[in-house]
Structures are given as structure tokens and as C-alpha cells.
Amino acid sequence: MRKPADHRKAEIVAKVLDLADRIGPDRVTTGAVATEIGITQAALFRHFPTKSAMWTAVAEQVSDWLGRAWASALSSGTKPLDRIAALIAAQLHQIAATPAMPMLLFSRELNVDNADLRAAFRDRLSAFHALLLQEITHGQQQGEIRDDVTASDIAVLLISLVQGVAIRWSLGSRNFALQDEGERLLAVQLHLLATKGIR
Amino acid sequence: MRKPADHRKAEIVAKVLDLADRIGPDRVTTGAVATEIGITQAALFRHFPTKSAMWTAVAEQVSDWLGRAWASALSSGTKPLDRIAALIAAQLHQIAATPAMPMLLFSRELNVDNADLRAAFRDRLSAFHALLLQEITHGQQQGEIRDDVTASDIAVLLISLVQGVAIRWSLGSRNFALQDEGERLLAVQLHLLATKGIR
DNA sequence: TGATTAAGTGAGTAACTGATCACTTCAGGG
DNA sequence: CCCTGAAGTGATCAGTTACTCACTTAATCA
Numbered sequence: 001m002r003k004p005a006d007h008r009k010a011e012i013v014a015k016v017l018d019l020a021d022r023i024g025p026d027r028v029t030t031g032a033v034a035t036e037i038g039i040t041q042a043a044l045f046r047h048f049p050t051k052s053a054m055w056t057a058v059a060e061q062v063s064d065w066l067g068r069a070w071a072s073a074l075s076s077g078t079k080p081l082d083r084i085a086a087l088i089a090a091q092l093h094q095i096a097a098t099p100a101m102p103m104l105l106f107s108r109e110l111n112v113d114n115a116d117l118r119a120a121f122r123d124r125l126s127a128f129h130a131l132l133l134q135e136i137t138h139g140q141q142q143g144e145i146r147d148d149v150t151a152s153d154i155a156v157l158l159i160s161l162v163q164g165v166a167i168r169w170s171l172g173s174r175n176f177a178l179q180d181e182g183e184r185l186l187a188v189q190l191h192l193l194a195t196k197g198i199r
Numbered sequence: 200m201r202k203p204a205d206h207r208k209a210e211i212v213a214k215v216l217d218l219a220d221r222i223g224p225d226r227v228t229t230g231a232v233a234t235e236i237g238i239t240q241a242a243l244f245r246h247f248p249t250k251s252a253m254w255t256a257v258a259e260q261v262s263d264w265l266g267r268a269w270a271s272a273l274s275s276g277t278k279p280l281d282r283i284a285a286l287i288a289a290q291l292h293q294i295a296a297t298p299a300m301p302m303l304l305f306s307r308e309l310n311v312d313n314a315d316l317r318a319a320f321r322d323r324l325s326a327f328h329a330l331l332l333q334e335i336t337h338g339q340q341q342g343e344i345r346d347d348v349t350a351s352d353i354a355v356l357l358i359s360l361v362q363g364v365a366i367r368w369s370l371g372s373r374n375f376a377l378q379d380e381g382e383r384l385l386a387v388q389l390h391l392l393a394t395k396g397i398r
Numbered sequence: 399t400g401a402t403t404a405a406g407t408g409a410g411t412a413a414c415t416g417a418t419c420a421c422t423t424c425a426g427g428g
Numbered sequence: 429c430c431c432t433g434a435a436g437t438g439a440t441c442a443g444t445t446a447c448t449c450a451c452t453t454a455a456t457c458a
Binding site: 102103105106107108125148153156 | 307
């Protein structure tokens, strides 16, 4: 059962992500990936020169997904608060669909072995920060968001919210719906931020 | 150069934490620990039956530190807001002093290999949540904290703040002071929470 | 048709890791 | 003074992992 190269590559990337979720990023071995796909371990190296290259391909895949999700979030709604909520929701959705992501952020692969992977994720995170910052600033200019707190601090608080919920979801055996819980807390935080007329 | 058993045990635990910080928790090998201490790899197993046991000892050490830090934080100040700030500051201080902790939360060792370790950390996290919850509730009763948001949600927001800052600090090569940045953001969040008289 | 070549195989290898074991060293108590 | 037992050593083992290589298979196309 031979498959054309691009198909196999995509299949490998998907399996790496799947295994990373099920057994942890640093437990993903070339052997496990290969046998689960149904080919020999040696065959993997026909498609990727090294194991690191597989992870780099995974990072590109995830980066691509995130980019698309953000773009579509930004094109929904016109009010800054709505767009912010859409951005956060997209982020939560991506994490739920790629449960290995929180773990991946702290994996040995990313932090020690693969500098490219690390750089890729850092770029993506700061891009998200920039997008949020822009919307928050607009929100403050339009009076939707209180301006007695700097936009950058608000962005960090919102990003932290996502990460905190994701961690709790990840460590807590995923015993609640990440998306729902995240959006509930987001509503709370946005309520705090929208409240104008400080005493 | 022989050392009494307790001293060696403590030395091993400290070295495991040190190495976990420098090269990642899952890269800590018995060989590396031993040679950095200056003994043979085999000698480690005079003090711990398995490698897992070393990690369990590490968890007990960290748990102990956290417990003490929280207790001392709670005994400082009388106003709930002060005590909350002290709790968060203690947490930030512990993370800064034990930089391996965020990574450890997502290590293979904790998530896959060592169920005891996992349980120990989860217990500690929920204990922290409980402490925060209590202080927040007091704060609401005394009118220091707005009560149009549930205490539990506030607790999650504060914990998320810590985790979010820790992640940013960890991924960003620690290019800012975790403690300062964390306390600055905490002040912002507490400002949002303290503001009464919503319109 | 026959040559080319991408995809896959099976059998390896070198390096590393956790753990074991027989043996040595040495301090303290009877 | 010698005996016991804790602490350490050096050699070694079995298992795992990433990666290699000579070789086969099969689809494509000139």
C-alpha cells in the first residue's frame, strides 16, 4: 500500500500530533509513529531527514491552523469586544482540537532539542499578542474598554486566562469543556474590563 | 569523600531540581546527576531504590516549600487583599526559585511515568485554589472585593495570571523579572476587582 | 517494452539509560 | 581489635532509540 509523498508526510505529521496527545510529546518515537501508520520505521526517513524535521513540520502545520483561525476570527463582527472574544474563542478551539499543544510548549523537544520549534511557537504567541493589542486599543478608543489600564497589560491578562484554563484542563484530565469554561471566564474578565465609571 | 545518608539524599534531590531546570526534567538521567555530584551512577541506588523514587522525593521537597510559603503568606497582614497579594507573591517567588516547576508540570515523568508525582502536584494546586477562595470570599464579605463576580471565578483568574506570567517568563528565556512582572499584573487585576460602584 | 525512480523493507548499529552485582573501603560499637 | 554494615566503585546487562544501508517493489514514461 504505497502512498504519494505529500499524503504520507501529512499522515506522519498527523500521527505525531496524535501520539503527542496520547502519550506525551517526548514519548513520541519514530518506531511508534511508523507502526501506527502501518509502515516500517526506516520508511519514515524517506520523507523526513531527521526526527527534528518531523517536529518542524508539525510546527508549521499548527502555525498554519492558528493563522487561519485568527484571520477568520478577525473578520467576524465589527465591534472590538466581539473581535476579541472571537480571537480568544478561536484560540480555545484550536487548543481543544490539538490537545497536545499545552504539553508541547513545555516538551523537551521544544525547549531543549529543537530551537526552530521554539522560535516558531514564540513568534506565533507574540503575533497573537499583537493582534489582541490592536483590538484592545481600538476598544479603548471607542470607549468599549476602560482605559485606566494599559492595553498591553490587558492583553497579557487575556492571554494568561487562556493559558491558565488550558493548563487546568490539561492537568485535570480534561474533565470539563475547555471551550465553554474558557468563554465563561472570558465573559467575566471582559465584564471587569468593560465596566466604566470607576468609583 | 563519604557523606551521611540524609545529606546525600538532600544533595541528590537538589541536583535533580538543578538539572531539571538546566536541561529539562525528562533529560535528567541518573548518570548526569551522579557525575555532577561527584559519585558513581550506581551509588545513587544506595539512596533511592529507583529513579521514580528520586522524583517523589523532589515532589515532597517542593510540596514542603510551597506549604511553608503559603503559611507565612497567610500570617502576614490582616486585610484579605493583602493576604491574597502575599499568596500570589509567594507563589511567584517559589516559581522563580524553582524554575523547573512549570516544565515539571508537563514533563513526561509527571504525566506518564509517575502517577504519585502527578497526584502530589494536583493536590497542591487545588489546595492553593482553596486558600485563595477563602480569602476572596472574606474580601467580598468585607466589601474589599466586588461581589458581582463569583469568588471561584476570581480565584481561577488569579491562578491563571500566575501561570500565564510563568509561561511567558519560561518561554521568553526569562528576560524579565518574574516576581516584578507578576506583582505588577496582579496589581492591575486587583484594581479591576476592587473597583466598586459599577455603573 | 524497458529503464528510471520514488517508496518501502529488513537487518542492522552506535549511543544512551536505568538497573544489577560482586567487591572494596571505612567508621563505630561490643 | 575485629566485626558489621553503610557508602561507594567498576564492570556489565538488557532495553530503547534514532538512524543507516543494501536491497526489493511497483508505478511512470520515453
